[in-house]
Structure formats: C-alpha cells, structure tokens
Amino acid sequence: EMLSQAAKKKGFDKKPEVQAQFELSRQGILVNAYLQDFVNGHKVKDEDVKKEYDGIVKAMGDKEYKARHILVEKEDAAKDIIARLQKGEKFEELAKQSKDPGNKDRGGDLGWAAPSGYVKPFADALVALQKGKFSASPVNTQFGWHVIQLDDVRELKHPALDEVKPQIQQRLQQQALEKHIGELRAKTKVE
Numbered sequence: 451e452m453l454s455q456a457a458k459k460k461g462f463d464k465k466p467e468v469q470a471q472f473e474l475s476r477q478g479i480l481v482n483a484y485l486q487d488f489v490n491g492h493k494v495k496d497e498d499v500k501k502e503y504d505g506i507v508k509a510m511g512d513k514e515y516k517a518r519h520i521l522v523e524k525e526d527a528a529k530d531i532i533a534r535l536q537k538g539e540k541f542e543e544l545a546k547q548s549k550d551p552g553n554k555d556r557g558g559d560l561g562w563a564a565p566s567g568y569v570k571p572f573a574d575a576l577v578a579l580q581k582g583k584f585s586a587s588p589v590n591t592q593f594g595w596h597v598i599q600l601d602d603v604r605e606l607k608h609p610a611l612d613e614v615k616p617q618i619q620q621r622l623q624q625q626a627l628e629k630h631i632g633e634l635r636a637k638t639k640v641e
Contacts, residue, residue: 485627488630489627492626492630494618494619494623499618499622502618502622503611506618510608511566512605513564513565513604514604514606515562516559516560516561516562516600516602518541518553518560518599519550519558519598520541520544520545520547520548520550520596521550521594521595521596522548522549522595522597523549525588529588531547532585532587535584541558541599542557558599565577569592571591572598579598579600583600584597584600585597585598
C-alpha cells in the first residue's frame with residue numbers, strides 16, 4: 451500500500467504505459483471471471499465421460515506391440531535392408547543406419563505401443579506382421595521408408611475409468627470451452 455501511494459504521488463498511475471498495463475490487467479480479470487463462469491455453468495456429465503472413455507479404449511484397441519524399425523529416405527535403401535535381413539544380418543546392426551535418432555542406437559527399438567500411436571500405414575503394416583518377423587516390403591509414411599520388425603504382442607491393459615475420469619473431464623471441458631470461444635469469435639467483431 452505504501453509503495454502504491456508513493457507511485458501515485460509521483461504520477462505513475464497517469465503514465466500511458468502504466469495505464470495500458472492497468473487495462474490489460476482489467477481485461478485479464480474479466481476474461482478469467484467469464485471463463486470460470488462458463489466452466490461452472492457447463493459441468494461435464496458422467497455419461498459424456500463414459501462415452502469419451504469408451505471411444506478412447508476402442509481407438510487404442512486391445513493389444514500393444516513391441517516393435518523395431520529402421521527409417522531411411524529411399525525405397526531402394528529399405529529394400530536393400532530387407533535383402534540383408536533375409537541373408538541373416540542382425541536388425542540391431544542395420545538399425546544404426548536409421549535416420550530416426552531416437553532409437554537407432556537402441557537397435558531400432560520403439561518399445562511397447564498401441565497401433566493408434568503410429569501413423570496409419572505404419573500401424574497397418576505392424577499389426578499384419580507375425581511375432582519375430584520383419585516387413586517383407588518397405589512401408590512408406592510421411593517420414594520416409596520403414597523396415598519394421600515385430601518383437602512381441604501383449605494384451606493392452608487400459609486404466610480403469612475412475613483412474614482417468616479427472617483427465618477426461620478436463621479434456622471435455624476444454625473442448626467445450628474451445629467450441630464456445632469459436633462461436634464467440636464467429637459472431638464478434640473486434641476492432
């Protein structure tokens with residue numbers, strides 16, 4: 451309070467740059483109050499949470515895959531890798547030439563993941579593989595050409611609805627808020 455009074459005595463509250471900061475603070479307080487009112491008035495229903503959860507579970511599937519890949523720029527390079535694998539060369543060694551820096555030093559290991567975690571052409575090729583086998587032909591994605599090896603498959607254990615309910619509620623609230631802001635933007639003219 452003392453510093454605030456001293457600043458007023460020096461006229462800081464009249465300076466244009468300080469006035470601009472006052473206005474921004476005022477707008478921020480109003481926006482936060484509006485957003486809080488929106489959230490309070492739009493509670494997420496349990497049936498909506500359950501529907502979202504079921505959709506996520508369905509999209510993820512019931513299996514997860516432990517895979518490796520080698521990513522190269524050209525299809526011919528991927529075909530060469532497949533030919534070398536067919537001759538008995540080790541996947542882990544050939545993975546060192548992968549352009550994926552995140553796993554080339556780990557033998558191309560991608561760890562465990564549901565197919566939904568990959569781009570569609572990669573996921574489709576992965577689930578078509580038999581355990582212990584590698585792709586017979588290169589798989590093209592927007593990242594380049596992949597040679598994929600399936601190491602293992604296991605049942606995917608989804609977390610219980612109660613464990614993820616708060617995150618799903620927050621996600622649905624965020625989506626509702628974004629939709630509302632989009633509607634406001636469409637019918638509001640700001641100059």
